[in-house]
């Protein structure tokens with residue numbers, strides 16, 4: 560039996576912060592209270608630190624198999640633990656595309672063996688993630704997939720999306736949609752607007768996202784499926800989802816930290832660490848995303864952690880791949896820029912990063928702290944400023960526009976089922 564006592568933390572319980580101890584026995588929270596003792600427990604002093612449920616990230620790219628120079632199941636999950644995440648959803652845009660039940664079963668087993676956090680696996684919607692035949696959703700679910708997604712590309716034809724939503728509904732699987740109309744891209748590499756003109760770069764219009772979203776919402780209504788929109792980026796998408804929710808359509812969505820924090824006017828030069836899909840939009844869009852979270856239209860925050868190698872990202876906006884890393888900086892950036900600035904409450908932020916994502920995807924026993932729950936726990940230091948530096952990253956990807964920023968809220972300890980998955984200054988397994 561292993562026992563741990565987290566002593567004197569500021570523990571987020573039922574939406575309130577209270578100073579108390581947690582006693583963890585084996586994988587579970589055994590007691591919550593003052594002055595807990597046990598002769599055999601390892602005691603970790605977390606005085607003045609925030610003790611939160613392990614965060615839940617519905618959108619990460621682990622690149623494994625196929626692109627392990629960018630990331631592996633091991634390094635991606637270590638990065639998640641470093642960010643305080645204890646459950647992550649792994650996207651299936653890996654090579655080969657795991658579009659058979661056997662491949663999903665293999666990945667699910669590898670995730671469990673090689674990951675240091677809980678990894679939920681997405682199955683692709685279509686074979687090879689291309690237009691055409693659907694994967695076998697029932698078999699994917701039996702093999703352990705928790706949802707389906709073609710993330711990285713939109714489903715280009717309405718017929719496939721309609722069939723996919725019918726299958727998702729029949730198999731009780733959420734469908735997570737990367738919403739992007741290829742025919743409206745026109746070779747764009749950043750948001751269409753004045754900054755793109757200034758930089759002489761081709762732009763991506765908001766309608767590349769919203770036209771497909773409007774189609775999908777109608778199909779979601781027809782089928783009754785749970786449609787989850789990945790990385791909402793535009794004001795119009797927020798409006799469409801708000802209207803769809805009001806009409807009773809079963810739609811949920813996520814927003815990334817970078818779309819909440821940055822806009823295209825912050826792109827000052829040809830730096831591909833600002834290149835991601837969807838692109839950073841206008842300041843007006845950014846504000847609509849913040850408002851959408853605050854009024855409940857947007858359900859949760861997900862990082863879209865998308866590691867690439869330095870060599871790939873050194874090629875400038877035109878040639879570099881889309882995507883930035885996010886696991887290791889999400890909480891501290893959002894805490895620093897939104898909670899400390901009194902735009903979000905700490906309670907709201909923790910909800911959007913833990914309870915809400917677990918709830919909308921029906922993930923059991925995660926996303927909150929309570930007696931008897933699995934000891935998935937993240938501890939954050941809210942009082943000390945630190946600088947975001949790549950030499951602290953456990954991800955192989957260093958492609959972040961936030962390097963050098965000073966933040967509060969770095970992770971000091973992450974427990975997954977009671978075991979240390981990350982400890983600041985300590986060794987990681």
Ligand SMILES: NC(=O)N[C@@H](CC(=O)O)C(=O)O
Nearest residue numbers: 620710711835836865881882
């Ligand atoms: N977000 C990105 O810019 N890139 C992601 C794909 C995706 O999430 O759409 C990737 O896999 O690199």
Ligand SMILES: [Zn+2]
Nearest residue numbers: 710711737789
């Ligand atoms: Zn995507």
